[in-house]
Amino acid sequence: MIEMKDLRKEFTVRVKTGRFRREKRLLAAVDGVSLAIAAGEMVGYIGPNGAGKSTTLKMLTGVLSPSGGEVSVCGLSPVPQRTRLALRIGVVFGQRSQLWWDLPLRESFGLLRHVYRVPAADHESRLRRCRDLLDLDAFMDTPVRQLSLGQRMRGELTAALLHGPEVLFLDEPTIGLDVVSKQAVRSFLGELGQAGDTTLVLTTHDLADIERLCRRLVVIDHGRVVHDGTIEDLHSRYGSRRRLVADLEAPLPPDFALPGATLLAAEADGHRVTFALESIAAGAAVAALVTAAPVRDLSVVEPEIEDVVARLYTDSR
Amino acid sequence: MDKARPYGALIAGRFRSATAYRASFAVELITNAGGTAVDVSTVFVLFHTAKVVGGFTLGEALMMTGLTASGFVLADLTVGNVDQLKTYVRMGTLDAVLVRPLAVLPQLVIADLPLRKLMRFVVGLAVLIVAIAANDITWTPGKVILLVTAPLAGAVFFGSIFVLSASLAFWWVESGEVGAAFTYGGRDFTSYPITVYGGWFRAIFAYGLGFGFVSYHPALTLLGRADPLGLPAWAGYLSPLVALVAAGIAGLVWRTGVRHYRSTGS
Numbered sequence: 001m002i003e004m005k006d007l008r009k010e011f012t013v014r015v016k017t018g019r020f021r022r023e024k025r026l027l028a029a030v031d032g033v034s035l036a037i038a039a040g041e042m043v044g045y046i047g048p049n050g051a052g053k054s055t056t057l058k059m060l061t062g063v064l065s066p067s068g069g070e071v072s073v074c075g076l077s078p079v080p081q082r083t084r085l086a087l088r089i090g091v092v093f094g095q096r097s098q099l100w101w102d103l104p105l106r107e108s109f110g111l112l113r114h115v116y117r118v119p120a121a122d123h124e125s126r127l128r129r130c131r132d133l134l135d136l137d138a139f140m141d142t143p144v145r146q147l148s149l150g151q152r153m154r155g156e157l158t159a160a161l162l163h164g165p166e167v168l169f170l171d172e173p174t175i176g177l178d179v180v181s182k183q184a185v186r187s188f189l190g191e192l193g194q195a196g197d198t199t200l201v202l203t204t205h206d207l208a209d210i211e212r213l214c215r216r217l218v219v220i221d222h223g224r225v226v227h228d229g230t231i232e233d234l235h236s237r238y239g240s241r242r243r244l245v246a247d248l249e250a251p252l253p254p255d256f257a258l259p260g261a262t263l264l265a266a267e268a269d270g271h272r273v274t275f276a277l278e279s280i281a282a283g284a285a286v287a288a289l290v291t292a293a294p295v296r297d298l299s300v301v302e303p304e305i306e307d308v309v310a311r312l313y314t315d316s317r
Numbered sequence: 318m319d320k321a322r323p324y325g326a327l328i329a330g331r332f333r334s335a336t337a338y339r340a341s342f343a344v345e346l347i348t349n350a351g352g353t354a355v356d357v358s359t360v361f362v363l364f365h366t367a368k369v370v371g372g373f374t375l376g377e378a379l380m381m382t383g384l385t386a387s388g389f390v391l392a393d394l395t396v397g398n399v400d401q402l403k404t405y406v407r408m409g410t411l412d413a414v415l416v417r418p419l420a421v422l423p424q425l426v427i428a429d430l431p432l433r434k435l436m437r438f439v440v441g442l443a444v445l446i447v448a449i450a451a452n453d454i455t456w457t458p459g460k461v462i463l464l465v466t467a468p469l470a471g472a473v474f475f476g477s478i479f480v481l482s483a484s485l486a487f488w489w490v491e492s493g494e495v496g497a498a499f500t501y502g503g504r505d506f507t508s509y510p511i512t513v514y515g516g517w518f519r520a521i522f523a524y525g526l527g528f529g530f531v532s533y534h535p536a537l538t539l540l541g542r543a544d545p546l547g548l549p550a551w552a553g554y555l556s557p558l559v560a561l562v563a564a565g566i567a568g569l570v571w572r573t574g575v576r577h578y579r580s581t582g583s
Contacts, residue, residue, distance in 0.1 A: 011579060054580075055580075058412065058580055061415070061416050062415060062416070063411075063412050063415045063416065063578070063580055064578070064579070064580055065576050079576070082415065083418045083419065083420070084418070086416055086417055086418035086419075087418045089416075091416040093412055093413065093416075095409075096409065096410055096412045096413040097413065098413055098416075098417075100330055100334060101334070102333075102334040102337040102338075103330060103333060103334055103337070107330065107333065110326075111326055111327065111330045114322060114323050114325075114326030114327075115323045115326065115327065115417055115418065115419060116323075116418060117319075117322070117323065143337070
């Protein structure tokens, strides 16, 4: 569905080098990205600010022309075949509205039906579905300028889907949203992905979006792909492990050892211990622990994807 | 026809947006009519002090003013707000325009369609009608066609200038008011007989850039007057050709500019 081969985008920037002198420098925002995304995949595209996420997305949607390499979306070349491609993709740029500022949401949708030449019946059924899933009914007649950010984002999502796109590109769809709106957007996208007929590519800074939605995670930094795989791959690559935290009635015997796990910390005079689980299952570790010392409370802590990604960002510097 | 439909819907949407603020729309409509009247009245002031300027009487000059006013206003009314492009480029909001399955220029033009300038067109036409009445014209079929095509060609010509000067923003975001020198400056230039301007300035503006064919030469032909500068009578009929050349250049520059668009970080 999407193919990128050694895709590059360079910008010339003028750098001040003296009082009056300025030097032209070439800055690679995207520096040789090769990726293939199959139909129906849900891919999370993450990276620190300025990593080249948005630039890549803009090259995929025909907004920016690449400086080098090859790119095709739905078998089309995005920039030369921009208008044909636009009929087959949906785009939500969190910061750039697709809606008509002064018109009620309902009329924006009506205009989009004409812009994308959607048959009335298809339009109706898609709109009905979005209205139900995203709870739009309460503000369908409100001018867009009066909508809250959460309401507007739900409107943007609907606007991007009314023509039944094969690929949906989302650039930071949850940025600035409150918890409830984030949940609404995520569960809607989740359902869309489950249905399987829409390929989803989203960039985000909120890793919970990725954990909820995407099997595949692509991490980009300095314009290069530094990771491409599942979230589990990322954890195993960076040795991030689940942790077992136990509150004990009495400290563990000094010769206690848990094969396949490492003691990370012993706090409160040995009354609270934390093990990193490497090759031992959580159940077996718990069983071994309760025989060694009376346990008051315990919990298994999942690795934090934030920590892993933070390490990835610093590693690739 | 099918291709035009989405644009039709967008224009209708633009009308509804403009009338969303009814009172301010009405006020703008009226003040804009006044604007064109003031522009045109400068010609009267000039001829009030000197009865003949550049070899032309007020009535004859009014023909040029009328052709310019109607052509310019038509261009201003349709593509005049394309100079908003610099805002789109600076803010990166052109992204949203580029992801739609429509051509970029018509979308921008429609999104900013300055409907408040509608009244200006009425005033521009009125000036042209007064000019026709004030002169003793011997009508031929050719002249009738010229009378209709000259304002349209003028509109295409000015529209091209609007697009060209707006395109600067693709390369030079802070293009500011440079473009206005050619759009509004061009209108003022063509409102008077070009004989009033000095040698090299006239050569560049009237013939180098083509402004001389917008109103001066068509007006001469309509009036049946020989060109004091020596061009033959058929020069008046060149205005559509000049307009098409300008439109071709503007289209080319625009397309190159869109490819040159850099967007902004988000």
